[in-house]
Amino acid sequence: xxxxxxQRTRIFIYLVIVIFIVLLLRLAFLQVxxxxxxxxxxxxxxxxxxxxxxxxxEIFARDGEQLVTNRPGFTVSLVDLGQGYNENTITYxxxxxxxxxxxxxxKIDSQFYRRYLPVRLKTDVSMETxxxxxxRRLEYPGVLIEVQPIRNYVHGKxxxxxxxxxxxxxxxxxxxxxxxxxxxxxxxxxxxxxAGLELAWExxxxxxxxxxxxxxxxxxxAIGEFERVxxxxxxxxxxxxxxxxQLVVEEALxxxxxxxxxxxxRYAGEAAAVVLDPRCGxxxxxxxxxxxxxxxxxxxxxxxxxxxHRPLVNKxxxxxxxxxxxxKMVTAMAALQEGAITKxxxxxxxxTITRYxxxxxxxxxxxxGSLNILQALQRSCNIFFYEMGLRVGVDTLAHYCREFGFGSxxxxxxxxxxxxxxxxxxxxxxxxxxxxxxxxxxMDAAIGQSFHSITxxxxxxxxxxxxxxxxxxxxxxxxxxxxxEGNLVMVAEPEVLHKMEVEQAHWxxxxxxxxxxxxxxxxxxxxxxxxxxxAAKTGTAQVVGRDGSIPAHSLFVAYAPFEEPEIALAxxxxxxxxxxxxxxxxxxxxxxxxxxxIPTD
Amino acid sequence: MRKAPxxxxxxxxxxxxxxxxxxxxxxxxxxxxxxxxxxxxLESRGDAFFFLRxxxxxxxxxxxGMYFTTNFxxxxxxxxxPLMLLVNFLLLLCVFIPGLGVETGGARRWxxxxxxxxxxxxxxxxxxxxxxxxFLSKKNINxxxxxxxSFVPLVMTGCSFxxxxxxxxxxxxxxxxxxxxxxxxxxxxxxxxxxYLIIFSLPLMLYxxxxxxxxxxxxxxxLDPWADPLDTGYQIIQSLYALGPGGLFGVGLGRxxxxxxxxxxxxxxxxxxxxxxxxxxxxxxxxxxxxxxxxWRGFKTSLLAPDNFSSLLAxxxxxxxxxxxxxxxxxxxxxxxxxxxxLPFISAGGSSLFFTMCSMGILMNISRYNR
Numbered sequence: 001x002x003x004x005x006x007q008r009t010r011i012f013i014y015l016v017i018v019i020f021i022v023l024l025l026r027l028a029f030l031q032v033x034x035x036x037x038x039x040x041x042x043x044x045x046x047x048x049x050x051x052x053x054x055x056x057x058e059i060f061a062r063d064g065e066q067l068v069t070n071r072p073g074f075t076v077s078l079v080d081l082g083q084g085y086n087e088n089t090i091t092y093x094x095x096x097x098x099x100x101x102x103x104x105x106x107k108i109d110s111q112f113y114r115r116y117l118p119v120r121l122k123t124d125v126s127m128e129t130x131x132x133x134x135x136r137r138l139e140y141p142g143v144l145i146e147v148q149p150i151r152n153y154v155h156g157k158x159x160x161x162x163x164x165x166x167x168x169x170x171x172x173x174x175x176x177x178x179x180x181x182x183x184x185x186x187x188x189x190x191x192x193x194x195a196g197l198e199l200a201w202e203x204x205x206x207x208x209x210x211x212x213x214x215x216x217x218x219x220x221x222a223i224g225e226f227e228r229v230x231x232x233x234x235x236x237x238x239x240x241x242x243x244x245x246q247l248v249v250e251e252a253l254x255x256x257x258x259x260x261x262x263x264x265x266r267y268a269g270e271a272a273a274v275v276l277d278p279r280c281g282x283x284x285x286x287x288x289x290x291x292x293x294x295x296x297x298x299x300x301x302x303x304x305x306x307x308x309h310r311p312l313v314n315k316x317x318x319x320x321x322x323x324x325x326x327x328k329m330v331t332a333m334a335a336l337q338e339g340a341i342t343k344x345x346x347x348x349x350x351x352t353i354t355r356y357x358x359x360x361x362x363x364x365x366x367x368x369g370s371l372n373i374l375q376a377l378q379r380s381c382n383i384f385f386y387e388m389g390l391r392v393g394v395d396t397l398a399h400y401c402r403e404f405g406f407g408s409x410x411x412x413x414x415x416x417x418x419x420x421x422x423x424x425x426x427x428x429x430x431x432x433x434x435x436x437x438x439x440x441x442x443m444d445a446a447i448g449q450s451f452h453s454i455t456x457x458x459x460x461x462x463x464x465x466x467x468x469x470x471x472x473x474x475x476x477x478x479x480x481x482x483x484x485e486g487n488l489v490m491v492a493e494p495e496v497l498h499k500m501e502v503e504q505a506h507w508x509x510x511x512x513x514x515x516x517x518x519x520x521x522x523x524x525x526x527x528x529x530x531x532x533x534x535a536a537k538t539g540t541a542q543v544v545g546r547d548g549s550i551p552a553h554s555l556f557v558a559y560a561p562f563e564e565p566e567i568a569l570a571x572x573x574x575x576x577x578x579x580x581x582x583x584x585x586x587x588x589x590x591x592x593x594x595x596x597x598i599p600t601d
Numbered sequence: 602m603r604k605a606p607x608x609x610x611x612x613x614x615x616x617x618x619x620x621x622x623x624x625x626x627x628x629x630x631x632x633x634x635x636x637x638x639x640x641x642x643l644e645s646r647g648d649a650f651f652f653l654r655x656x657x658x659x660x661x662x663x664x665x666g667m668y669f670t671t672n673f674x675x676x677x678x679x680x681x682x683p684l685m686l687l688v689n690f691l692l693l694l695c696v697f698i699p700g701l702g703v704e705t706g707g708a709r710r711w712x713x714x715x716x717x718x719x720x721x722x723x724x725x726x727x728x729x730x731x732x733x734x735x736f737l738s739k740k741n742i743n744x745x746x747x748x749x750x751s752f753v754p755l756v757m758t759g760c761s762f763x764x765x766x767x768x769x770x771x772x773x774x775x776x777x778x779x780x781x782x783x784x785x786x787x788x789x790x791x792x793x794x795x796x797y798l799i800i801f802s803l804p805l806m807l808y809x810x811x812x813x814x815x816x817x818x819x820x821x822x823x824l825d826p827w828a829d830p831l832d833t834g835y836q837i838i839q840s841l842y843a844l845g846p847g848g849l850f851g852v853g854l855g856r857x858x859x860x861x862x863x864x865x866x867x868x869x870x871x872x873x874x875x876x877x878x879x880x881x882x883x884x885x886x887x888x889x890x891x892x893x894x895x896x897w898r899g900f901k902t903s904l905l906a907p908d909n910f911s912s913l914l915a916x917x918x919x920x921x922x923x924x925x926x927x928x929x930x931x932x933x934x935x936x937x938x939x940x941x942x943x944l945p946f947i948s949a950g951g952s953s954l955f956f957t958m959c960s961m962g963i964l965m966n967i968s969r970y971n972r
Contacts, residue, residue, distance in 0.1 A: 004789045005787055005788065005789060005909065005912060005913075006904055008786055008787045008789065009787050009900055009903050009904055009912070009916055010904075012783065012787070012900060012916070012920070012923075013897070013900050016893075016896055016900075016923050016927070017893075019927050019931075020889065020893055020927075022936075023889065023927065023930050023931060023934060023936065024886060024889060026934045026936050027844070027877070027882060027885055027886070027889075027930075027934055028882060030841065030844045030845050030877075030934060030935075031844055031845060031847050031848055031849065031877060031881065031882040031885070032848070032849055032882055034845055035845060035846070035848045035849070037845065038841060038842060038844070038845020038846055039845060039846040039848070041842065041845070042842040042843075042845060042846045
């Protein structure tokens, strides 16, 4: 070993010792000598990150009418200033905000791992509360008032079931799973869409939160702002909904139901209607009654939950009902395509029919005499369709039901929750009652009774398929998505989900039959004076009650103009067929009048 | 002066002080990594034990590596020098190959083959220490002839330095340069040459640090971190807010508040602040004394080493630990600019922990032949 090397290595040992001593002194200076200074500074002056909530995307109708926007609201939050939370402050806040102390503690606990962030206690508090807190902020340290965007549904209950509402609750597990797959992260306890578009479009509506890093003093007031990351607003949705048409539909449904209820119809109270464009599947109006007010959802919830007419349920897609005679185009198509009858073939209606030991009569015992398929549709002859049902059999009938989109969701994905409904079939009965199918039941199935149960949206989609010659478009509500700078993010493209392979001539036959419904002699003769040629079908779905006096459901489907269909619609009034006759037809008429801008008399 | 090789039978037991110090430091590191990381790990990875498990895995691997190097006769390292240099440069280049290199937080420092990621720069340190020690201890080396002695390891180091610098990893490249510098100094570079070397490299260093405004700000922010508390001064302030309130006895193990998101990645470069906060001045000094014992035993091994190669090798690995320890503690106490270097044996680490432990094995092997 070189002498020189030894010498030089020794230099290092001394150098390292010196540096060690310097660092020890530095550490002693920081931790012992300046302990109180740093302790006080660290305790009292803390850097906090105050999140700035991104404004959610706004929602507009197709005509630009603003439906959902945001307004500034005050939020009361609590900040940990390093000494934990002050009991007095929490007692004070619980009184002021009318919250349980336990509830406040629970909110604090739920944020344990992010306790450097303010805990939001109550959003959208009154100006009065804000000034009370501001007056006493020295007494109760750590209380923070933030301005946050609050969701504002401009027209209250308007379009409520489509728009949905916001809440701080959780989302359904399957939605959460779906989001996980698509990589969307949502924070539990943060406001999140709870239904309708707010839920289904949450990932695009929600922007990216920003934040300010501030230094706060011992009372939690920001004393200096350091860095500010601006929030990125969410995307705006433009709907296919025509706001003025939607308004007409909603008002017509509400008036009708109110009339029914005022007229001592104790069963009435629910109704639904959908209008869509048979050329692409765009939904122009989608309404039901009753609905909730999304602005006051959480306050109203206890009442909403008790309401027997279930305002929480979107009856257009989440509920299915018997459809009665509006079903008859299915039987007609099955019979024509399967060769059970020709366009000219006739059946004699003598008012009753007896097959398989079952005697069934035409609606209200009417005798129609000999009629062909066009007249049978026009007058809604049950005997004719009983006969057709028996000729094609229940299995074929069920097959055509599915072809027309019954028995499974029709594919609306812009809002969640579409039900699949029921198609009357051997399997369904077997699963339900463990019983075989009786041939006589086929007759009921052929006129839309039996087990058939169909959502109003399925009904409208089926009407559109009759209008456009068997094309099942995916119904949609969102026309386009635009970001906050006005750039187009997404535009809806019509999507064909299914195309029925049947003879073109049969479509024309059925369409012609439907067009006769609104002529004198048809079941929809009240539409005979309508200036635009409308193809339609009435329906009366009988409900078997114990005393037999329960009013039937009133249904009406239509499309127009007959030659070049632009809209297809379905109206459903629950128990709406009382002594006054059909209540769904006047609603449909109002919708058509509004769409074609025909002045009412 | 004696000459290798020495017969196997002359081997003594290794310096167990080194062994136990390393063991205590790594065990302590394991506890502190868990304490510093469990909350952030639970939040960001849903697994509070993530860093604890990883650290335990690498300590286990490091012990295996250390056992191997303790029993791997040091003079055999000479034979693998060319191979080590080749592997070093290949690995450093791999970092930039998409698919092999992993980019994290804007830096390309890691490579992976699907499993755990490895930081090639950690291997670089060991490879260049072995190379410099082997080259400068050659019989025919004349330290007076700069171009044929000190210049060669300087060039090798310079190349690696630049490759690591562009990753970018300022801390590792600085530690590497300093370690190799110490070896060259110990090998006996004449004072005159050293003087010229400093004169020539000074303008380069100045140019580098002043060329980018942000770099200059970062380098000098330690002097007054409150001038820019949320960018360049942020980490230092948060580190001081951890150390200061720690006081003499600390706030208690596991009870640091600064690890709750105030101090980014508290289990890494700034773990010493968390130690100071939770265990106080006394805890921090204990750790520093342990490091001092290790460094002192390392230099002692070097002084008593049987030949020039082993002496320089011992100096190199000891200098590596010393440089990193002092730089790290210097940074967290706000005494020198933030360089981004971890605390050996303690900070959460994978390949850095492994190679540091292997180096300690080399040191222990040399101690077996001490005079």
